[in-house]
Amino acid sequence: MTVKDIVLPLPEDLYVRLEQTARATKQSLTDMLVRAVRAGSPPDWSQAPAAFQADLAALDRLDDDALWRIVRSQRSEADAARLQELLEKNADDALTAGEHLELDAQVAEADRFMLCKAHAAGLLQWRGHAVPPFERP
Known part of the structure; x- marks a missing residue:
């Protein structure tokens, strides 16, 4: 270093x-x-998985209003339902090869979404805002 x-x-x-x-x-x-x-210091994104680091680093440059929009955002009900469906099929070993790929993409997107929300919340807290805990869907 x-x-x-x-x-x-x-x-x-x-x-x-x-x-x-x-x-x-x-x-x-x-x-x-x-x-x-x-x-x-502001929240560190360098320990996040490499695939998400660019997205998290970009949040550092956003103003507070943009960060609040991210913190308050939610995945669509359709996306959440499809992910749940794929997870259930996976638990039953009933996924097709295409569904395996879709599940991997859905999980990666859900992870990216939550990491961005958490990082945005951390940045807002560091900037002096009171950020309420996330509500479970």
Whole structure:
């Protein structure tokens, strides 16, 4: 991992609090600062499956209204019903080869949809909004 050095002026009270915490936890001040910056950073999408990273990264550039639309969005009833149907047929080992492909695509799309909703919610929270928990369909 590449490391970049920065100069960061901190208010004295924050510096003292971080320095005391670093000492108490037997960490370096640098490690404590990195930890604090990580904790206060926007949600990280880099650990998501590679197939979804571009979609999640794109959310970082959206304004709050667009993120709220994503958070409030729902999959269509037809999509949800078809996914349920395919899952039930799969449980009974009754899928055709074409339905296997369709199931894989439906599951990937459902995963993408939920990851985008969750990331959008995380970004809104990081930006200071109160985001209610998702309701189950």
